[in-house]
Amino acid sequence: MDAIPVIATGMEQDRPKQQGWREKKRRETLQRITDSALRLFASNGYEATTLDAIAEAAGISRRTFFYYFDSKEEILAAWQKGLPEAFHAAVLAQSKDQSPLDMVCNAHLTLLANFDAEQAMAIDRILRSNEQLRASNQAKYLLMEQVTFEVLCEIWPHQPRRETLRVVAMVSAGALRLAIDRWAEGQGSKALADYVKESFAALRSLSAET
Structure with missing residues (x-):
């Protein structure tokens, strides 16, 4: 039938x-x-x-x-969760004729182009205000490291580069954390993008020396 x-x-x-x-x-x-x-x-x-x-x-x-x-805590968690997703897209949008470290740095700078510094400073103070929120804030850098590694592996999928890409992900997450900490300590006296540039420039300098 x-x-x-x-x-x-x-x-x-x-x-x-x-x-x-x-x-x-x-x-x-x-x-x-x-x-x-x-x-x-x-x-x-x-x-x-x-x-x-x-x-x-x-x-x-x-x-x-x-x-x-x-709860209010969930709102902050959702805001933090959106950052790695936006960063993933920003990395994929970068020109592929850069080194992995430069690609990561420029992706951060792209996102910071629409950065609301006053609001971000207030949010940063909130995230440092109690132990639970501080723990959540620190976990964000581990997530950024993982997202960085995953997106770099999408761009360079060949296995021999995996170890190098993992190192780039680790040090770039550290550079971002240092930049944000210095920016917060300076109470926003200088743009966060400037601190990011300085942190990544220090990484390049260290790499050149070794």
């Missing part, structure tokens, strides 16, 4: 569009909550910012807030 062709109904054809629309709205709401929270943290302080204030600023109900987040 010949198979009977299945003709998609208009409703079935619309499902992918509806699902795509829902996902787009979900991402937009998630971003709006995160942005609103970070602005309030920066202006009012982390402890003084309530979940109700975040929901109001984002234009949602308290119930909707809890659909996306359980």
